[in-house]
Amino acid sequence: MSDTDPVLAAEQAHLDHARAELARMREHTLSLVPDGGDAIADEALAWALHRRAASLVDDPSSTLFFGRTDHDGGESLHIGRRHVTDSAGDPVVIDWRADVSRGFYRATRDDRGGVRLRRRFGVEDGRLTAYEDEHLLDAHEEDHASAILAREIERPRSGPMRDIVATIQPEQDALVRADAQTTVCVQGAPGTGKTAVGLHRAAWLLYAHRERLTRQGVLVIGPNRAFLSHISAVLPALGEVEVEQRTVAELLTVAAEGRKEVRVRADEPAVVATLKGDGRMAEVLRRAVWSAVGDPARVLESGAVVVTRGSRRWRVPGYLVKDLLDELTTRGIRYEAARNLLPQRLAHAVLQLFEAAGDSPDDVVQDSVARSPEVKRAVKELMPVQDAAKVLFRLLSDREFLSASSQDLLTEAERDLLLWPRPPRTAGSAKWTAADAVLLDEIADQLQRTPSRAHVVLDEAQDLSAMQLRAVGRRCSTGAATVLGDIAQGTTPWSASSWDDVLGHLGKPDGALEVLDRGFRVPSAVIDYAAKLLPSIAPDLSVPRSVREDPGLLEVVETADPVARAARVTAGLLELEGSVGVVVAGDQVDAAAAALTAAGVGFSRLDVDEEVRRVSLVPAGLVKGLEFDRVVVVEPAAIVAGEPDERTGLRRLYVSLTRAVSAMVVLHARELPAELAA
Template sequence: MSDHDGVLAAEQSHLDHARAELARMREHTLSLVPDGGDAIADEALAWALHRRALSLVDDPSTTLFFGRTDHDDGQRLHIGRRHVTDSHGDPVVIDWRADVSRGFYRATRDDRAGVRLRRRFGVEEGRLTAYEDEHLVDRHEQDHSSAILAREIERPRSGPMRDIVATIQPEQDALVRADAQTTVCVQGAPGTGKTAVGLHRAAWLLYAHRERLTRQGVLVIGPNRAFLSHISAVLPALGEVEVEQRTVTELLTVAGDGRKEVRLRGEEPPSVATLKGDGRMAEVVRRAVWSAVGDPAQVLESGAVVVTRGSRRWRVPGYLVKDLLHELTHRGIRYEAARALLPQRLSHAVLQLFEAAGDSPDDVVQDAVARSAEVRKAVKLLMPAQDAAKVLWRLLSDREFLVANSQDLLTGAERDLLLWPRPPRTAGTAKWTAADSVLLDEIGDQLQRTRSRAHVVLDEAQDLSAMQLRAVGRRCSTGAATVLGDIAQGTTPWSASSWDDVLGHLGKPDGSLEVLDRGFRVPSAVIDYAARLLPRIAPDLSVPTSVRDDPGRLDVLEVPDPVAWSATVAAQLLAEEGSVGVVVAANSLEAVASTLTAAGVEFSRLDEVVEGDVQQRVSLVPASLVKGLEFDRVLVVEPADIVDGEPDERTGLRRLYVSLTRAVTAMVVLHSRELPPELA
């Protein structure tokens, strides 16, 4: 046996030992049962043990460790996806998130941090097949690229996105381990791993700050359900099985956080949706909510609060009631909180009258006055109970009410856009739109504070409106956020033009902006071709560069009928290992689907994602949903149709840029119409 084979056999033996110890840890966890003490505590413990057992499930298709570091002090650490110990509590595998694992990702010959040797392992179907050693002690040794690292980055992938713990680069690791209180905004070109950075940051935070983040929750927000399905396996593979994942629409329409369910049944022109997403609408709806506060002189009999106690009547004058209302409505609390405090404030004012008359009332008397019919009636008139849907219904159907709450904010033409042409008779019959759901959420937060999570990961943030960003910001008002995106990939009518604007609307103006422009997943032939569009769609951004040795393959083919050719090309791409994405304009979706079906090419439609469906190797996806996804090989059908499918050319070119940057290995472009000049 050669020395190489001997080393590999020893490492495989360590892997087998680690697997056995992980199985022992899981069996031990499953053997633990609550002891029948307190019922609530028993239930909490049972749930904690269940979560722990789920996190200890082994995946035989991967290895428990992917690297090793040897240190000056004699330590030898195997770095893996989770911590594994033996029966004595000694470490067998070190979690990649532990501080001692940092050297595997960041140690260099100039800054070794005590690391003498870094070893990477090649893996096939859960077994070790190769290893590479990098000796860091000899500073004069010539740097060489890692074939194992390159092979892992370029490995064909099918199904959901996988974790990248074995290939995290130093600049990515720095972002992953950023301070928990810091909001990090990542401007990342296609293929730079920004989504993976965000997910691994969530996993690291849950490791480093487990108690607080588990208690308050971590939320991942993606652009659509296809994207969330694509990334759904990453965190569970890292042992994190309880992270909430939502689209923005789901976040704002599904019941929770004290909100009612919002059913979206209406549609509206982009111009109306854009206006409803404008940041000025926050002040409009704030005024609408607080306009319900009444003037004592107008809503109360004699303009004062009068309380009968025994044979005497006690009068709180209107000017004093007005002062109480002003204090409550200008202290920065929510409407319902102010409304709950008003009875006690009025009662306190009555008790002051008692004391001035020589009485000595106690807390029992104050509570009785606060619950009295006179005070309850006054509160109902001064601060009536409100419902978010009714407030918005009135705002969009009552011109006078809208004018009163949008003075100096909106123009007459903008009010005409907002007002319903045919107002529904009641809020309950309104056909709410996606843009309405954001306004409902804003109103709901004015009424009652939204629950904040400990951390929010927001992907494709450049596509959110100011009001959507405010809604996300409320979900991390007491925590931090990881904001991910690419200004060049903004494809909504309201997409952001700068990250300063995004962070400002999120309520995180001090967030740290970081740029990732080294592409690890998209090959140079593909990214260089797509980057020709950048001077037109995002002139302020630098051109991304691919760091891969393999340039990949690019074929731009002019054919008589791209739809008819799509099945033939897809079948050819299927001959190689990995996934295939067929990206088309929305108006070509059905035609391409029929062509693939007729040719016998099995495929999944990503516009019809159903939980539990078997994912085929070929995915048919409209250009509007391809953002954030990646495939080994991509077929783009008729770029001009993709551009024309958007309301303006700039947005259309950005949509095309997204479509042209989804390939990991090869891309074929089929066209019969003229390409944009930059791509011709």
């Protein structure tokens, strides 16, 4: 459309006005100075103003609004990434998360919700270049696919993932706005936007329930740092600058909230790591922790607790002490909480003896007895202080202790796998593995409750073990979760076979399972080719379908030297717009890097580089969750062979074959897997 189009000119003027008002809002925020006379309150207010100013930064490369709805009452609303008002407080742009914005995403001719017109805008370099109108009142108007919507979905991308507020589909919007107390599990095929749904759901929850979620925190968990870097710009672009983003490994090893840092310094065979991730280990660890509770008849000098008060000695018999311990240890509270309650329980038993003797003690006397040397000594003997590292150290080095803790749970062969062949001398000298870090977290939670966030977004959930899922579930025990993944993309030895299992281990068995199978980002030529693997890797899943009009491009080329050919193909792809991902098996990364360098292609290696360039060299093990405009997949057979078993290898290949937005080139010298050859 021409720049002289009066409708487009009027809309551009409204955009210019919105930008000016946003700048005014930010300047006003920056001008505010906390001066309440309370240093702590002033510091909190200053931080709140800083966050507010950061959320009001304009991005000149995008627009403040992407759509408009006209309503039956004559009201027109411009829908954008954030709320903008004029100096009188009247709305100039409506936040996409506001309830009145729902009609932009979901209104239909059959269910208008008061919307009579929906307008979409085309955008280039921060300016409006086109618009499309959909008249919902006109029953005779022919439905047609939006060219602007298709162009935005298929737009070439380089750099981090962008938000999708302009292209959210009705089924995605329903998931984004699901009730805050509902745990939503999204089974999403490649390109269906499940990751975007999770991030936009976090943004919507922060908008709709700001106070509680800001106070308790929102946590986004991804499979690796490359993935988190890829999605890192989405929430800040939506004005949410304080959401914590971590990998599962970081979540379990970084010192936080009274817990020690766990240094992972060793690897172990997959069969051992798989066993340590088994859900049965939770009960083994629970038994190990609570086995420290002593039998009064054995650990107390006289088999009873004896307190001296003045000239008299008061004796709480062993059977009564045992009853108190049984009551505390069966309440479902943590070990430290029970240990902290025990002195008062023992003191109360002593006070009952006082009362039976005709005395009338008060709470002050009870507290005095609870702090007495005799009670302190008894608590130390009955419920000694424990350390997570020492508990696990003993479990992995002491066969008798492991056998007692795992009776009827593990076989003797499984105990042999768990026990260290050469135990370290102390817990402090132990070289913990990644799987050990999960067990340490479980033990730490048995000792002291893990604080919960208000909401957790967990991506690639199908790849987590039962014990890892339990660790994530602890972080949202009082809140809800958004669980994202694809059973077909499970590429760990312990990957889940069903979402019921995942939700059960998370502690969210009532979570709502939703399926996204309409692909918006992966073209049909690519997804249809990758889907040939589904009967072998996930026979129960339906075949995803691409809804894009552009089928994309696919080339499968047999060549004598796939690595060298990949470098030449990549150099040629740089003549086109957009990003390029070169996906190789882990043992071919160095050779591919050398070939790209020899071909004069600048690139970033996602296994070592933090800076993301236009060309990314990606080991197949890190490609999950990423997408590129064009992808070169090198030697599928090598990608399959790089995994412990064929099924896992085929799943890794499925992931690698579903990263392209526009085109994919598959290069091979070895025979393709039978599913693809067919």
